[in-house]
Amino acid sequence: GAGVSQSPSNKVTEKGKDVELRCDPISGHTALYWYRQSLGQGLEFLIYFQGNSAPDKSGLPSDRFSAERTGGSVSTLTIQRTQQEDSAVYLCASSPDRQNEQFFGPGTRLTVL
Amino acid sequence: QKEVEQNSGPLSVPEGAIASLNCTYSDRVSQSFFWYRQYSGKSPELIMSIYSNGDKEDGRFTAQLNKASQYVSLLIRDSQPSDSATYLCAVKVQGAQKLVFGQGTRLTINP
Numbered sequence: 001g002a003g004v005s006q007s008p009s010n011k012v013t014e015k016g017k018d019v020e021l022r023c024d025p026i027s028g029h030t031a032l033y034w035y036r037q038s039l040g041q042g043l044e045f046l047i048y049f050q051g052n053s054a055p056d057k058s059g060l061p062s063d064r065f066s067a068e069r070t071g072g073s074v075s076t077l078t079i080q081r082t083q084q085e086d087s088a089v090y091l092c093a094s095s096p097d098r099q100n101e102q103f104f105g106p107g108t109r110l111t112v113l
Numbered sequence: 114q115k116e117v118e119q120n121s122g123p124l125s126v127p128e129g130a131i132a133s134l135n136c137t138y139s140d141r142v143s144q145s146f147f148w149y150r151q152y153s154g155k156s157p158e159l160i161m162s163i164y165s166n167g168d169k170e171d172g173r174f175t176a177q178l179n180k181a182s183q184y185v186s187l188l189i190r191d192s193q194p195s196d197s198a199t200y201l202c203a204v205k206v207q208g209a210q211k212l213v214f215g216q217g218t219r220l221t222i223n224p
Contacts, residue, residue, distance in 0.1 A: 031210065043157070043201065045211035056210060091156055101147060102212060104156040 004105030012111045021077045025094030038088035082112045119215035132189040136202030145205035146185045192222045
């Protein structure tokens with residue numbers, strides 16, 4: 001079946017602009033996660049959704065970062081007023097439920113100039 | 114102390130040999146453990162999960178968990194050049210849903 005999909009695959013933006021990253025989880029997966037991966041920080045958790053609710057937002061690095069999920073499916077991660085330190089690969093993962101393995105999408109590589 | 118620690122490598126193993134990758138974690142209530150493989154420029158791919166003490170085998174891969182020692186390992190038998198990648202250890206702590214990742218071990222299989 002289809003895996004997790006993310007768009008765009010690459011995004012180059014200028015400092016100060018807003019960006020939206022999209023994640024489409026595996027069909028039927030109720031849990032959705034956002035992570036980011038950068039050279040200096042490794043792979044770090046951002047936010048977790050169960051259905052449309054986000055019970056754990058503890059990894060969002062600042063109030064410039066927000067995310068939503070609608071219809072228990074697609075999620076959007078928004079970064080406002082982007083900074084150069086936001087440059088990273090943003091990875092989305094989904095899971096059949098909160099107990100199970102997480103499967104990653106291909107990621108969005110964000111570059112902030 | 115980092116929550117999840119791995120030797121960053123690089124670990125170099127001849128083709129056909131056994132590659133052994135190790136991971137230690139600091140939180141005693143961790144309950145779920147995962148190994149992901151990540152090729153350069155690609156996203157992590159789940160290869161093994163283990164939840165209870167002992168060994169779990171899947172093809173050429175064996176995951177080993179020792180909760181008393183807070184240690185989890187991955188053995189790759191009959192290593193192939195296609196196994197060359199970074200291997201990420203991930204831990205899920207009881208009561209939390211996020212995965213905490215180690216920095217990864219870069220493995221190179223030499224033909």
